[in-house]
Amino acid sequence: MTDVIGYAAMEAGAELQPVNYQFGALGADEVHIRVETCGICHSDLSMLDNQWGLSQYPLVAGHEVVGRIDALGSQVSHLKIGQRVGLGWYAGSCSTCRQCVAGDHHLCDSSEQTIVKRAGGFANYVRCKSVWAIPLPESLDPATSGPLFCGGITVFNPLYISGVKATDRVGVIGIGGLGHLAVQFLNKWGCHVTAFTTSPDKKNEIIHLGAHQVVETTDVDAIKSLTRSFDFLLVTVNVTLNWAQLLDTLAPNGRLHVVGAVLEPMAIPAFSLIGGQKSLAGSPLGSPATTALMLDFCQRHDIAPLIESYPMSDVNRALDRLRSGKARYRVVLTAD
Amino acid sequence: MTDVIGYAAMEAGAELQPVNYQFGALGADEVHIRVETCGICHSDLSMLDNQWGLSQYPLVAGHEVVGRIDALGSQVSHLKIGQRVGLGWYAGSCSTCRQCVAGDHHLCDSSEQTIVKRAGGFANYVRCKSVWAIPLPESLDPATSGPLFCGGITVFNPLYISGVKATDRVGVIGIGGLGHLAVQFLNKWGCHVTAFTTSPDKKNEIIHLGAHQVVETTDVDAIKSLTRSFDFLLVTVNVTLNWAQLLDTLAPNGRLHVVGAVLEPMAIPAFSLIGGQKSLAGSPLGSPATTALMLDFCQRHDIAPLIESYPMSDVNRALDRLRSGKARYRVVLTAD
Numbered sequence: 001m002t003d004v005i006g007y008a009a010m011e012a013g014a015e016l017q018p019v020n021y022q023f024g025a026l027g028a029d030e031v032h033i034r035v036e037t038c039g040i041c042h043s044d045l046s047m048l049d050n051q052w053g054l055s056q057y058p059l060v061a062g063h064e065v066v067g068r069i070d071a072l073g074s075q076v077s078h079l080k081i082g083q084r085v086g087l088g089w090y091a092g093s094c095s096t097c098r099q100c101v102a103g104d105h106h107l108c109d110s111s112e113q114t115i116v117k118r119a120g121g122f123a124n125y126v127r128c129k130s131v132w133a134i135p136l137p138e139s140l141d142p143a144t145s146g147p148l149f150c151g152g153i154t155v156f157n158p159l160y161i162s163g164v165k166a167t168d169r170v171g172v173i174g175i176g177g178l179g180h181l182a183v184q185f186l187n188k189w190g191c192h193v194t195a196f197t198t199s200p201d202k203k204n205e206i207i208h209l210g211a212h213q214v215v216e217t218t219d220v221d222a223i224k225s226l227t228r229s230f231d232f233l234l235v236t237v238n239v240t241l242n243w244a245q246l247l248d249t250l251a252p253n254g255r256l257h258v259v260g261a262v263l264e265p266m267a268i269p270a271f272s273l274i275g276g277q278k279s280l281a282g283s284p285l286g287s288p289a290t291t292a293l294m295l296d297f298c299q300r301h302d303i304a305p306l307i308e309s310y311p312m313s314d315v316n317r318a319l320d321r322l323r324s325g326k327a328r329y330r331v332v333l334t335a336d
Numbered sequence: 337m338t339d340v341i342g343y344a345a346m347e348a349g350a351e352l353q354p355v356n357y358q359f360g361a362l363g364a365d366e367v368h369i370r371v372e373t374c375g376i377c378h379s380d381l382s383m384l385d386n387q388w389g390l391s392q393y394p395l396v397a398g399h400e401v402v403g404r405i406d407a408l409g410s411q412v413s414h415l416k417i418g419q420r421v422g423l424g425w426y427a428g429s430c431s432t433c434r435q436c437v438a439g440d441h442h443l444c445d446s447s448e449q450t451i452v453k454r455a456g457g458f459a460n461y462v463r464c465k466s467v468w469a470i471p472l473p474e475s476l477d478p479a480t481s482g483p484l485f486c487g488g489i490t491v492f493n494p495l496y497i498s499g500v501k502a503t504d505r506v507g508v509i510g511i512g513g514l515g516h517l518a519v520q521f522l523n524k525w526g527c528h529v530t531a532f533t534t535s536p537d538k539k540n541e542i543i544h545l546g547a548h549q550v551v552e553t554t555d556v557d558a559i560k561s562l563t564r565s566f567d568f569l570l571v572t573v574n575v576t577l578n579w580a581q582l583l584d585t586l587a588p589n590g591r592l593h594v595v596g597a598v599l600e601p602m603a604i605p606a607f608s609l610i611g612g613q614k615s616l617a618g619s620p621l622g623s624p625a626t627t628a629l630m631l632d633f634c635q636r637h638d639i640a641p642l643i644e645s646y647p648m649s650d651v652n653r654a655l656d657r658l659r660s661g662k663a664r665y666r667v668v669l670t671a672d
Contacts, residue, residue, distance in 0.1 A: 099589075107588035252443035261607055265603035265604055265606075266606055267602070268602045270574075270594050273594065273618030279617035280616045281609060281616070282606060282613070283610060
C-alpha cells in the first residue's frame with residue numbers, strides 16, 4: 001500500500017502538520033478512497049481540541065469527504081474502482097446488530113467514527129466500511145458536496161425521521177454550516193421556514209436560501225410574538241438556549257429537535273411538554289439509506305452547500321477561518 | 337335549578353366542608369350531570385393545596401366523574417337524559433380553534449378545566465360542555481370507571497399518540513392510580529411490560545395486572561442492567577428522577593414520556609438524546625375521541641381500575657387515604 005500523507009494535530013489544540021502513515025492491508029468489507037475534497041465541521045474542532053475527551057493524538061480530523069474509490073475489499077461488489085463516493089462521521093458499523101439490520105446503521109451498537117481512533121479525511125486517502133461509502137450522483141458537484149455527508153445529513157435526517165410535513169411551520173436556530181442547508185431543505189420540503197440567527201447581516205442571503213422570515217435569536221420580543229407558532233424547531237447550535245421560552249414558541253403537538261451537542265444539561269420544565277403535548281428529541285447524522293435519499297433530494301432541487309474553498313495544504317488557515325465564525329457557510333479543503 | 341351540595345375547601349389545605357351553590361341557567365351546549373361516583377386524583381390534592389397557584393376558594397375538587405345526564409342544553413342532540421357519561425379534567429373547549437377542529441380538544445387554546453374556576457365532582461351535580469361528557473358503555477361498571485376519565489386517559493393517550501407498537505418493550509415508572517392502569521393497557525396492547533415501583537410488596541399484584549417484570553425504582557444496579565432496553569418509558573410520578581440514567585435505559589430510537597408534572601425542571605443531557613436518536617415528550621389526558629377508544633379497549637379487554645370506595649360524605653377520610661400513599665390503587669367516592 002502507498003504511504004498516506006495527512007495533516008495531524010500532535011496534541012490538543014496544536015497546529016496541524018503533515019504526517020506519513022499507512023493503513024495496512026485492506027479489509028474484506030473496506031473501501032480505500034482517494035480524497036478530492038473534505039469539508040471542515042465544528043466536530044473536527046471539538047475532536048482536535050479534545051473537548052469530548054475522545055481524542056487520541058496524533059489526530060487526523062476530516063469527516064466530510066468526497067473522493068474516488070481507489071481500492072475495494074475482496075467482499076465489496078456493489079461499488080466500483082473510480083466511482084465517486086462521500087464519507088461522513090461514520091466509517092463503520094457491524095451490519096448485524098438490531099439497528100443495522102433495521103437500516104439504522106448510524107445507531108449501531110458498535111459504530112466506528114471516521115476521526116475517532118482512526119485517521120480522517122484531512123489526507124490524500126481515507127478508509128471506511130463499504131456501507132458508509134455513499135455513491136455521489138454524478139450531477140452533484142464534488143467541489144461543494146462534502147458538507148452534505150455530515151452537516152447536510154445531520155439536518156436532513158430529523159425532517160425525515162420526524163415526518164415533518166409540507167404544511168408545517170418550521171424554525172431553524174443557527175444559520176451556519178448546518179442551518180443554511182436546513183433552510184434549503186425545508187423550503188423545498190414545502191414548509192414555512194423561519195430562520196433564527198445572531199448575524200442579522202446574513203438576512204438577505206438567508207431569505208435567498210429559502211427562509212420566509214428571519215428573526216434575531218437575541219430579540220426577546222420577536223421570539224415572544226412567535227408563541228405557539230412552530231410545528232417543528234430545529235436547533236443546530238451547541239450553546240445553552242432559553243429552552244422553556246423556545247418550547248413556548250411551539251404550537252400544540254410541536255416538536256423541538258436538537259442536533260447541536262450542547263454540553264450543559266438542558267433545563268426542561270415538564271409542564272412545558274405536558275400542556276401542549278410537545279416533545280424534545282435529538283439525532284446523530286442519518287442512515288446510509290437516508291443519506292442516499294438526501295442526495296436524490298439535492299439533485300432534484302438543486303440544493304448545494306455554500307462553501308469557501310482552501311487547498312488542503314492550507315488546512316491551518318482554513319481551521320482559523322472556521323473558528324472565526326465568519327465562514328459562509330462551510331469551509332472545504334481541496335486536494336493539492 | 338335545584339341547589340347543588342358540594343364539598344369545598346375554604347382555603348389551601350383546609351378540610352372540606354359541605355357547601356350549597358347554584359350553577360345558574362344551563363348553557364345551550366352544556367350538560368348537567370347527576371354524580372354517581374367520583375375518583376380522587378393527585379391533581380385534586382395539588383389544587384386543594386394550591387400547589388400550582390391556580391386555585392380559587394371555596395374550591396370544589398373532583399374530576400373523575402361518572403354520572404347520569406340530568407339536563408341537556410338546547411343545542412345538545414347527541415346525548416340523552418338519563419344516559420351515563422364520564423367527565424374528566426377538561427370540562428370545556430371552544431370547538432373552533434385549530435386544535436379543536438382537528439379533534440385535539442384537550443389542546444384547545446381556551447380549554448376549561450373541571451376544577452379550575454369551576455365546581456367539580458365532589459358534589460351531587462356537576463356541569464360540562466357536551467363534548468366532554470363521554471358516554472360510558474353500559475358494560476363498564478360505574479362504581480369503578482371514574483378513574484378512567486383522568487388517570488386512565490392520561491396513560492392511554494401517550495400509547496395512542498406515540499404509536500406504541502405491540503412489539504415494543506415498555507417500562508412504566510410508578511405503579512399507583514395511573515401506573516396500574518398503564519400496566520393493564522400495555523399488557524393487552526401486546527407489549528413486554530416492565531413495572532418500576534418503590535413498593536416491592538406490590539410485586540405479585542403488579543404481575544397479576546400484566547407486568548412481565550417488576551423492578552425497584554431505587555435499585556441502581558437493576559436499572560443499570562436495563563441499559564438500552566426500552567422502546568418506550570412512561571413516567572407517571574411527579575418527582576425528580578435521574579433523567580440521564582433513565583435515558584440510558586432506552587434502546588436506540590427510544591422515547592421517554594412524562595405525564596407526572598414534576599415542578600423542578602428536568603436536567604436533560606443533549607448527548608443522551610442525540611446519540612441514540614431518542615426523545616422526551618409529555619401530554620395532558622387525551623381527546624374525547626381517544627377517550628372513547630380507551631373505553632372500547634377497556635370493554636374488549638376487561639380492564640378496570642382497582643379502587644377503594646368511600647361514601648362522598650367521608651371525603652376527608654378518603655383524601656387522607658390518598659395522601660397516605662397506601663391506596664390500592666385509586667380512591668373513589670360514591671354518592672350518599
